[in-house]
Amino acid sequence: MSLMEKYDLAVKSKDIQDDLSQRKVVVELDKLNTNLNNLNSWFSFTKSSSINGLYIMGPVGVGKTYLMDLFYNNLALKKKARFHFHHFMQQIDKKLRELQGHSDPIIKVVQLLAKKVKILCLDEFLINDVAYAMIMAQLLKALFQQKITLVVTTNTAVDELYLDGVGRERFLGAIELIKKNCELIRLHGGHDYRVGRGHSLQSYLFPLNNENNKTLEDQFKLISKDEKASGEICILNRPIPFVKSGNNSIWFEFGEICDMPRCQLDYLEIANYFDTIFISNIPVLDKKDTVKTLLFMHFVDVAYDRGIRLVLSAEVPHEKLYSQGELFKQFARTVSRLEEMQSEDYIKRHAYLGVNRSNFC
Template identity: 40%
Template sequence: MLLVAYEQAVASNKIKEDARQLAALNVLQEIYDGLIKPSSFWFSKNKVKGAYLYGAVGTGKTFLLDLFYNNLPIKKKMRSHFYQFMQTIHERLKFLQGQKNPLKLIAKELAKQATVICFDEFFVNNIVDAMLLGNLLQALYQQNITFIATSNALPDELYKGGLQRDRFIPAIDLIKVNNTVIQVDSGIDYRLGKADYDRAYFYPQDPEMWDLLFSKFKALALPPIEFAQKIVVDDRFIETTYQTCNAIWFDFNKLCGIPRSQTDYLILSKQFDYVFLSGVHHLLEYENDLISNFIKLIDVFYDISTKLIILASVPINDIYRQGRHQFEFERTKSRLFEMQSESYLLSKKKNFIKNK
């Protein structure tokens, strides 16, 4: 079933056939078969071992995840970007504050909604999630939930160098025991060949390019256009350059220059179809807020298919070249290239979490 869908995608030139992808597809097919196999009258269905797909950016991990999810003929399934899932978990923990074993309660709630959960971009970069994840995964696995996850890192590389990482090791062990770990990495970023670079990324930042960007804003925005307003996002004001009901324009420093969470960018994604960003420049290592927030912004916008139009002083490859965020930023650059492509710009905005 999955192989047929994969071959159809190859035949229609949506993807190129790749040996590593086909190997991963065989494992996903086994999981697929286990999930759709009916349980007997006397015995409940056994837990089906999941899969952890890792590799460099643009090597087809998310494509395989979506191929599996979209072709799986069961209702109790969920697909989410990992940071969105963790955001939901934190919200539920806040709601259940004071109750005994809240993670077990959350796991039972999720088990009613899904027997399989697909995570895109499994990544841990803060101590709060790291300390939470072991107990959360344990509770979810006890509910016989199957996971399919994509990541840029091996399980053993997750949260590497993080505070109190020794307390995160049990979570890594759970991932390795309950999932088949598969490398999906041919060394080729298939997304880079699809980009049409002049559609939504403008540089250098000079008067001519500013005029082009403003013309694009006027073409996409529904009137009236408001100038130099403020928008409230999660109880905080952000200054805007221009704003309409469906499009908004920010200065890079105003949107990314102070600490922000993914929730801020999720709210913007939900409210606006088009986000314009001017003032993007070559980022230096000390500009930590700008770097980390830009990574978050691109992750959110890419996953939901929010259309981002950028005016920058440098090409995409020169935004951030080296430093401690380089590993994460490789994903950001690859996504920025794809976000200029016609297929991305014509795609419909996605739901935050798919649940059927």
């Protein structure tokens, strides 16, 4: 069954809304799927192409992640991997540290990856870290030299990647490599399909008051077995206090998870152990709270990518959590994802992600 036929079935079953812009992307993904399935055929040796991937860009909530996952889950090719971009870069960083002293560590890391992966899907491609920006050209060059096909989703037009970043001139080579090797596809859409889905779950509670705190308590008791009172969990050899924990669920205070020295590795590790995470007492974030805001964005991204259910209590509605500051534009994705994560659709659609996590280390 082709990818377009799968898409038609999803529309017919009302899992998604039909969208012409999405259909255009599905056509390109279908072509790539066919080419990848012919990788080992005689035909593949008779055909050459300068296109080594797809760069799918568009605003938040228009279905980029859904379409990439539809493509990934229907690939017959076994040598495939799918990551959230930040998770992928964390693994690259880990391998580079292991190879310190090697003459060409990036090439070596990609060679190791190429033994297991021929198609690499990266969700939410975003460069806002100077360390990642400085190695991106080398990394992309190595990926394409190793004949790894790249499919990325992003909110950012390729020429605007790492815009105004420190040392951007060293990043420009990465932009040229993307343009040379990837087909650039824009997914249009004035409507955020995450907004307006059924909200039968009380997953985002505001304001902060006794009534909502009791609701939080009741919901935790409802879904948690072997409930344990306050304590600490050890994540990457560091203790993190929690309010309560259960067999597959845990409850943190916002201050402990986003207002302390944390990183994405912490969140990725937590996501390996729990499928439901409660966060209480989320305050209004202002322009002085850049670090807290960025950590919260990373936390939501990891939870979304792993299909984790979040239950949150906050001072204000999610669309008013962060209304000004340098991350305001990027925070729109977080708002959109929080909206979707309150719905039954999110839980159903992301249920498979718990057993679909890539790792090449």
